[in-house]
Amino acid sequence: MSALLAGLAAALAVPAVFELLRLVAPARALTLVTTALAPARAAGRGGRTAAGEQRRLALVAALAACVAGWLIAGALVAMVLVAVGPLLARAVVRVRHERWRTAVEADAPAAARALADAYAAGHALGGALDVAASDGALAARTRELLRESVAAREAGATLDVALAGLVARSGPGAWAGIVALLLLQRETGGDLVRLLRELAEDLEHGARVEAEARSAxxxxxxxxxxxxxxxxxxxxxxxxxxxxxxxxxxxxxxxxxxxxxxxxxxxxxxxxxxxxxxxxxx
Missing domain, CATH: 1.10.287 (Helix Hairpins)
Structure with missing residues (x-):
């Protein structure tokens, strides 16, 4: 009898869900879905996700996993999936964040050349960042990353703090090398234009070697x-x-x-x- 009642409840749940979706305006439903998935999209587009948004995504993943587990295999599986759902949501955010960092790092050689061209045109470090942030040859995500450093400078932050924020977002790697070179040249002097262009060549050579290793x-x-x-x-x-x-x-x-x-x-x-x-x- 209990199995019959459970099957009847599952059968009635499907039309009930469709009726609920029919009552909800399509635009409103789309807005709810977009809001729920916003943290994962932000991690892939901007390289960051607020803590509150991550908690919301984890809650949505837990509820979706619970419903799916309950309908497919029962209460025990649903309880397990409630714990697994938030972990999967965090993993999705982390993977998209890493992909954003990889894409930004791939654009580092072009950014180094853009900074070198700005220096060659007579701009100081702050002005060079502003010029590079407007360079159409760079990808949109890279220009956004540079604009944040420019905005931090305009808000009153020191150059060291602005560049440290850039490295914190982009992660260790090519951008950390560019920032270290900029700060080192400011302290010791030297031909920064030549150093930036040589660094861009080295980064491109490293990227080619890495691509060959991945292909092999x-x-x-x-x-x-x-x-x-x-x-x-x-x-x-x-x-x-x-x-x-x-x-x-x-x-x-x-x-x-x-x-x-x-x-x-x-x-x-x-x-x-x-x-x-x-x-x-x-």
């Missing part, structure tokens, strides 16, 4: 990721084919222990593949 190891990394993903894909197919298998596995100590061991080993494999791929890329 791309097939091995893809194969490793596919092998790691196969057990999870098989489990998902089995769960869709027979949703009751989840409760049957979780309710018995032996299968439950094997499942936990498999999940732990799967997570370790994911971490190992990620570390190996990162070593190959760096």
């Amino acid at each position: 190891s791309a097939q091995a990394r893809l194969t490793a990721r596919i092998v790691v993903a196969l057990p999870a894909l098989g489990a998902a197919i089995a769960l869709l084919a027979a949703p009751s298998i989840a409760s049957a596995v979780i309710s018995r100590p032996g299968p439950r222990g094997l499942l936990i061991t498999a999940v732990v080993l799967q997570c370790l494999a994911l971490v190992a593949v990620r570390r190996l791929a990162r070593v190959g890329e760096r």
Whole structure:
């Protein structure tokens, strides 16, 4: 009887959801979805996400995972997914943030040349940043990054503080080298135009070498990721084919222990593949 009532409740939940969506104005629903996903989009477009927005995204992910788990496999799986949902949301934000940093770092050689051209035209460091921030040859995200340093200077921050904020957003790497060169030349002097152009050439050479290394190891990394993903894909197919298998596995100590061991080993494999791929890329 309980199984019959649960099936009836699940069947009635679907038209109830559609009726609720029909009552909500489409524009309002789109606004709610856009607001909920704003932190992930901000991490990919601007390289930053406020703490409050991250908490909101984690809450939305937890609720979505709970509903999906409840409808597919029952209450126990829903409770597990409630804990996993926020972790996945944070992982999405982190990945998009890293992609933004990678894209900005790829544009560092062009930014170094833009700064060198501005210096060659007679601008000081503050003016050179302003000119480079308006250079159409740079990507929009890079111009935005430079504009923040210019805005910090206009707001009264010292040059050191403005450049430190630039490095904090862009992360360690090419931009840290550019900022270190700017500050070092300000203290010791030297031909900054030549140094910036040589740095741009070195950064481009390093990027070419890194791209060649990624290309040489791309097939091995893809194969490793596919092998790691196969057990999870098989489990998902089995769960869709027979949703009751989840409760049957979780309710018995032996299968439950094997499942936990498999999940732990799967997570370790994911971490190992990620570390190996990162070593190959760096």
